[in-house]
Amino acid sequence: MADGSLARRYARALVELGQESGRVDRFAADLAAFTQVLDEGDGMLRKVLVNPGLTTVERRAVLDQVLDRLSLDPLTVNLLKIVADNNRFAHIDEIVRAYLEMADEAAGRLRATVITARPIGDDLAEQVKATLARSTGREIILNREVDPALLGGMVVRVGDTVYDASVRTRLSALEQALLRAPLEA
Numbered sequence: 001m002a003d004g005s006l007a008r009r010y011a012r013a014l015v016e017l018g019q020e021s022g023r024v025d026r027f028a029a030d031l032a033a034f035t036q037v038l039d040e041g042d043g044m045l046r047k048v049l050v051n052p053g054l055t056t057v058e059r060r061a062v063l064d065q066v067l068d069r070l071s072l073d074p075l076t077v078n079l080l081k082i083v084a085d086n087n088r089f090a091h092i093d094e095i096v097r098a099y100l101e102m103a104d105e106a107a108g109r110l111r112a113t114v115i116t117a118r119p120i121g122d123d124l125a126e127q128v129k130a131t132l133a134r135s136t137g138r139e140i141i142l143n144r145e146v147d148p149a150l151l152g153g154m155v156v157r158v159g160d161t162v163y164d165a166s167v168r169t170r171l172s173a174l175e176q177a178l179l180r181a182p183l184e185a
Contacts, residue, residue, distance in 0.1 A: 007094035008102075014079050015102045023073060024103045030076035031096045037066065038092070049089040059084050109139045112158040117150040117167075132158060 018024035038046040048054070048062055063084045067077050083089055104111060114120065114128050129142045136158065147155075152167035 006088070007091050007098040010079065010083065010088070010095045011098035011102050014075070014099055015106060017075050018103065019106060021075070023075070024106065026073050027076050028100060028103050030072040031099060033070065034072065034076070034080065035092065035096055037070065046089070049084065056085055056087065059087070059089075104141070107139070109141055110136055110158055111141045111143065112156060113143045113145055115145045115147050115150065115155040115157070117146070117148050117152050119146055120144060128156065132156070
């Protein structure tokens with residue numbers, strides 16, 4: 001089974017449970033909190049949970065200790081235990097990503113990322129979000145990233161669509177146009 005379909009299978013099961021119980025957003029918050037814990041301390045917990053040298057019992061014991069300290073919904077806890085029991089923690093990021101995509105789709109939301117050369121303020125972020133919401137007709141969850149290589153402007157990613165209004169791209173297009181233009185005496 002391909003990794004993507006495996007992740008979608010786990011995610012679909014949790015989305016369906018979330019829809020039935022009205023806790024889709026709660027499960028998303030739980031998964032985000034858990035993946036944050038996975039990455040603390042240079043990702044030591046993640047490394048332990050994907051270690052092929054551990055038995056299922058040892059892996060489950062480590063996971064149980066961590067889960068006891070978190071206030072996660074029991075259904076989220078069950079999913080994580082099933083992932084551990086089936087030795088699928090190497091796919092946890094894909095499972096979480098698939099869950100968020102499915103949960104957003106069910107709720108009519110889209111995730112977008114705006115990338116700028118320097119951090120943008122809340123006002124500009126809200127303008128970008130409002131513009132995307134108007135053009136897509138859907139609620140937008142906007143993430144912000146900084147990439148100094150852009151020089152200026154911005155790149156906005158919404159799903160598979162990229163809107164590139166960066167200075168770097170414009171300079172590259174100008175360079176290509178100059179290289180293609182015939183030389184005049």
